Amino acid sequence: MRTCPPGKTGRYAGAVADFLRFLPLSGRARRDERVVSSDRRRELDALLGSLAALTDAETAWAAFATDAGLTRPWRGADGDITRFRTAVLAQRRSIRVLSRSLAAALRVADDLGVDLAVDPMTCGAVALYAQGAGPFERRAVVAGHTVRATDADWAFGNGPVLEGTALQIAGFLLGVTDTPPRPPAAASGQPELAASPE
Numbered sequence: 266m267r268t269c270p271p272g273k274t275g276r277y278a279g280a281v282a283d284f285l286r287f288l289p290l291s292g293r294a295r296r297d298e299r300v301v302s303s304d305r306r307r308e309l310d311a312l313l314g315s316l317a318a319l320t321d322a323e324t325a326w327a328a329f330a331t332d333a334g335l336t337r338p339w340r341g342a343d344g345d346i347t348r349f350r351t352a353v354l355a356q357r358r359s360i361r362v363l364s365r366s367l368a369a370a371l372r373v374a375d376d377l378g379v380d381l382a383v384d385p386m387t388c389g390a391v392a393l394y395a396q397g398a399g400p401f402e403r404r405a406v407v408a409g410h411t412v413r414a415t416d417a418d419w420a421f422g423n424g425p426v427l428e429g430t431a432l433q434i435a436g437f438l439l440g441v442t443d444t445p446p447r448p449p450a451a452a453s454g455q456p457e458l459a460a461s462p463e
Contacts, residue, residue: 305363306354308387312363313350315382316370321346325373332369334362360394367391368439371432375441381432385417388431393421395438403438406445413446 330339338352374381413420429446436442
């Protein structure tokens with residue numbers, strides 16, 4: 266608790282709680298954070314690289330660009346994937362663009378019947394964004410829960426734990442897949458509850 270300096274009076278002269286020290290990031294040690302940015306080009310470049318490893322079909326990339334809201338760079342590239350990637354990465358990109366791009370890439374991968382390799386931390390950023398901006402029915406599933414990735418070191422929310430892979434959680438919250446995060450499996454070795462006598 267802090268008090269006002271002696272001699273100061275008024276309606277705020279009593280003891281005031283120092284609530285700022287309880288805020289999540291206020292008590293941590295200071296360090297260089299020059300690399301922290303809202304620009305998501307690095308993650309988007311890695312995602313485009315993963316998609317390029319899956320397919321070079323112009324129809325798949327055209328579907329991706331349309332679904333991701335990147336039709337202007339696609340039209341400017343005249344169907345050339347390298348020029349498209351260069352055009353997409355030529356300006357700052359937000360988490361919203363990254364989220365739409367991940368959803369589009371997941372749909373393309375699903376159409377091709379292959380798995381998409383995505384950095385779990387990218388999935389975490391997208392999942393956190395989608396938890397607040399995704400489809401309502403998906404957000405309702407995770408509301409009041411801690412959502413935790415089993416293959417990465419991230420979690421968000423508060424309440425009983427729901428877990429899944431980072432890509433599974435992001436895909437669900439984006440409305441691409443129908444497999445929600447689930448409660449963790451019961452610990453092995455736990456005795457089963459006996460049925461009550463009737």
